[in-house]
Amino acid sequence: MRRTRAAAAVAVTSALLAAATACGGGSADSGGASNTAPKELTYWASNQGPDIAADQATLGPELKKFEQQTGIKVKLEVVPWSDLLNRILAATASGQGPDVLNIGNTWSSSLQATGALLPWDAKNFDAIGGKDRFVASAIGSAGATGKDPAAVPLYSMSYALYYNKKMFRDAGVEKPPATWDEMVTIGQKLSKDGKWALGAEGSNLSNNIHQAFVFSKQHGAEFFDGAGKPTFDSPGNVDAVKQYVDLMAKDKIIAPGNAEYDKNQSLQDFANGKTAMVLWQSAATSFKANGMKEGDWGVAPVPVPAGGTPGAGKNTNSMVAGINMAVFKNTDNIDGALKFVKFMTSDEEQKVLNKSYGSIPPVKAAQTDGAFATDDLTVLRDTLGTSAAPLPQVPEESQFETAVGTAVKELFAEAAAGNPVTTESVKAKLTKAQQQMSK
Structure with missing residues (x-):
């Protein structure tokens, strides 16, 4: 039986659990029972493909390959995103979790603060081939500045604007919008006959945060000040959130029903020709799984304010997205865990896995493969390198997301119900959110 985390870590995790969105997901040890066998590892993978079965089909052969190479069997559980954070937080509190796990890179600092994850110091990085093998921006989203990273980059992503070429042709639209003014103008032209211009997932908290963060950067705002104090209801953030929700509330280019969407439902609508555009990260695999073919969609950078082009500062158009791989510090098989991380981040496996998921390898050498030079991935890679910014690297990041x-x-729900979304109502919601951070 693994030992319980220190009391300080439990306190941090308990605070995070109170803010976590999902309340199901099973008990802390339901997918990661005690592991005393040195030739076995338990691995919680995040749901990267269209569904859990697809992830099992992708990862199964690779885990078998690892077992053949090392003699170490990997017990895989693919955890849905709706459950993943809660499962991890419960495991950090109880000490009963997997040996190795995937985490959203935006959670790195929050989970680092629990003390439950293995720090990736020079010795541990050397065991997997060295820190310099990884792209700097990916490492920058693996933990708080000035501390050893809490995880290792596994899959890198950024947001792009995907558009349905046929729907654009049918509406006489020649090119995708480059600014938000163009988005509204083009969007209103596309939103007719029961179809809508832009898909959204109003009940997807992570996606909400990613979009709100980008709009905030474009308004010159920050959600935390230099001392790490939340500034959620600042004028810039209020304007940013209102601009996003107004795409449904005022501009009428997002279907009201999208207020209830979660779990990739916007991708299904896009693939089925119900919406003409969607803001997403590495969506090609999901489009294909829903019946689309290469060439059916186009990819462009996420819009920026009028007069701007994608870049840093107010022209930021994506958060630094990606999945990191972490090791629980109290694993009974640290050597096996390090071998597994080394295998999953090897040049060859990075090519295999990132090709399967339509993501970008955070390992530099793997990026040279021609498979990552497609139109889709070129836009994503350029965005990641030039116009993406990391979400706040603060211990309270997961609480912030929630x-x-x-x-x-809640604002999308108001818009869907036909209620006015005003500057005052947006500020009230953000003030309430800020007050929750101190509880």
Whole structure:
């Protein structure tokens, strides 16, 4: 039986659990029972493909390959995103979790603060081939500045604007919008006959945060000040959130029903020709799984304010997205865990896995493969390198995602119900979210 985390870590995790969105997901040890066998590892993978079965089909042969090479069997559980954070937080509190797990890179600092994850110091990085093998921006989203990273980059992504070429042709639209003004103008032209211009997922808290963060950067705002104090209801953030929700509330280019969407439902609508555009990260695999073919969609950078082009500062158009791989510090098989991370981040496996998921390898050498030079991935890679910014690297990041993500969800619900979304109502929701951070 693994030992329980220190009391300080439990306190941090308990606070995070209170803010976590999902309340199901099973007990802390339901997918990661005690592991005393040195030739076995338990691995919680995040749901990267269209569904859990697809992930099992992708990862199964690779885990078998690892077993053949090392003699170490990997017990795989693919955990849905709706459950993943809760499962991890419960495991950090109880000490009963997997040996190795995937985490959203935006959670790195929050989970690092629990003390439950293995720090990736020079010795541990050397065991997997060295820190310099990884892209700097990916490492920058693996933990708080000035500390050893809490995880290792596994899959890198950024947001792009995907558009349905046929729907654009049918509406006489020649090119995708480059600014938000163009998005509204083009969007209103596309939103007719029961179809809508832009898909959204108003009940997807993580997606809400990602969009709100980008709009905030474009308004010159920050959700935390230099001392790490939340500034959610600042004028810039209020304007940013209102602009996003107004795409449904005022501009009428997002279907009201999208207020209830979660779990990739917007991707299904896009693939089925119900919406002409969607803002997403590495969506090609999901489009194909829903019946689309290469060439059916186009990819462009996410819009920026009028007069701007994608870049840093107010022209930021994506958060630094990606999945990191972490090791629980109290694993009974540290050597096996390090071998597994080394295998999953090897040049060859990075090519195999990132090709399967339509993501970008955070390992530099793997990026040279021609498979990552497609139109889709070129846009994503250029965005990641030039116009993406990391979400706040603060211990309270997961609470921030929940609090502000819920505020945006509630505002979308108001818009869908036909109620006015005003500057005052947006500020009230963000003030409430900010107050929750101190509880």
